[in-house]
Amino acid sequence: MASVAVIGAGAIGGVLAALASDRGHDVTVCVRTPFDVLTVVADGVERAVPVTIATDPGQVTPADWVLLATKAQDTASAAGWLGALAGPGSVVVVAQNGVDHTARVDGLVDPGATVLPASVRLGAEAVAPGRIVHHDYAQLTVPAGEAARGLAALYGTGGIGALRVVATDDFVTVAWRKLLSNAVANPITALTGRRNDVLTEPATRDLVVDLAREVLAVGRSAGAALTDDDVDDLVTMYDRMAPGLGTSMLYDRLAGRPLEHEYLTGAVVATGARTGVATPLNAAVLALLRGLRTPSDQVD
Ligand SMILES: NC(=O)C1=CN([C@@H]2O[C@H](COP(=O)(O)OP(=O)(O)OC[C@H]3O[C@@H](n4cnc5c(N)ncnc54)[C@H](OP(=O)(O)O)[C@@H]3O)[C@@H](O)[C@H]2O)C=CC1
Numbered sequence: 001m002a003s004v005a006v007i008g009a010g011a012i013g014g015v016l017a018a019l020a021s022d023r024g025h026d027v028t029v030c031v032r033t034p035f036d037v038l039t040v041v042a043d044g045v046e047r048a049v050p051v052t053i054a055t056d057p058g059q060v061t062p063a064d065w066v067l068l069a070t071k072a073q074d075t076a077s078a079a080g081w082l083g084a085l086a087g088p089g090s091v092v093v094v095a096q097n098g099v100d101h102t103a104r105v106d107g108l109v110d111p112g113a114t115v116l117p118a119s120v121r122l123g124a125e126a127v128a129p130g131r132i133v134h135h136d137y138a139q140l141t142v143p144a145g146e147a148a149r150g151l152a153a154l155y156g157t158g159g160i161g162a163l164r165v166v167a168t169d170d171f172v173t174v175a176w177r178k179l180l181s182n183a184v185a186n187p188i189t190a191l192t193g194r195r196n197d198v199l200t201e202p203a204t205r206d207l208v209v210d211l212a213r214e215v216l217a218v219g220r221s222a223g224a225a226l227t228d229d230d231v232d233d234l235v236t237m238y239d240r241m242a243p244g245l246g247t248s249m250l251y252d253r254l255a256g257r258p259l260e261h262e263y264l265t266g267a268v269v270a271t272g273a274r275t276g277v278a279t280p281l282n283a284a285v286l287a288l289l290r291g292l293r294t295p296s297d298q299v300d
């Protein structure tokens, strides 16, 4: 049995905590907004997850595994947790969207800790503090190596509801492929206030493709082995997605919470500026996202 601490028990953190608990590990969730019971709902079945709930870094000690699952912009605010939980033998899994996972925790964890960036494929929604709806998938893709093997062993293989851990030799490409999706779907759903069905309509199709082509060019300039097929695959994926589901940015917008745009669209624009790739469409979208006021503005 390993000790597992999850920082941020929202959509992703709540599911990762539940799946670790299912494997018999000793799980602590480190929360900002307190709640009494972590509840995960999957396929209409609701269950209370047996975890320890910590509300202050003074309550915790170094853990074998530290899973950081806050929004990227909240990483700095989790410094107290990271300092208390990540000792020299810990592995810190940065389970967030975007492309600069490792840099985000630079200086926030013990220099002896191993940092493992993770690309998250898992659809979930925090509908209230401590109450998580797990919609689909449960997969983390991480750089191949000893820590990846450890993470796979931690979560086990197979079984209903198990977390799939995939090891890759090219995390840069994996992260940019994920950003391709997030830099298109997240802003369009958040700005329109609509769920995934908005991505499949003729009115948005050109925008979807043109935004994706820009991200593709920037990702390639940053070393990602993306091809035109990735844009076609993205469009096919949107057409197959459940129309009633949304994105993490839409959920934040609907709840009046700050958005993660600087780490998604902002990362595309900043990388393009650095590598000399023009990003006029992503820059326009970024300007709109920066212009949103939360929580006072309203969407349907
Ligand atoms: N939701 C999804 O389907 C997917 C999300 N992702 C990515 O996963 C990451 C996590 O997203 P998601 O789970 O959706 O986000 P949520 O907003 O649902 O959860 C984040 C949680 O972090 C908590 N938090 C923030 N700051 C702190 C802190 N300093 N200390 C303790 N807890 C803190 C928040 O607390 P509070 O309740 O107070 O706000 C919240 O509960 C993001 O990078 C997202 O882009 C990736 C794939 C899919």
Ligand SMILES: CC(C)(CO)C(=O)C(=O)O
Binding pocket: 097, 122, 123, 124, 181, 182, 185, 186, 246, 247, 248, 249
């Ligand atoms: C589920 C998915 C893939 C939607 O783009 C996501 O990563 C998010 O909501 O942030």
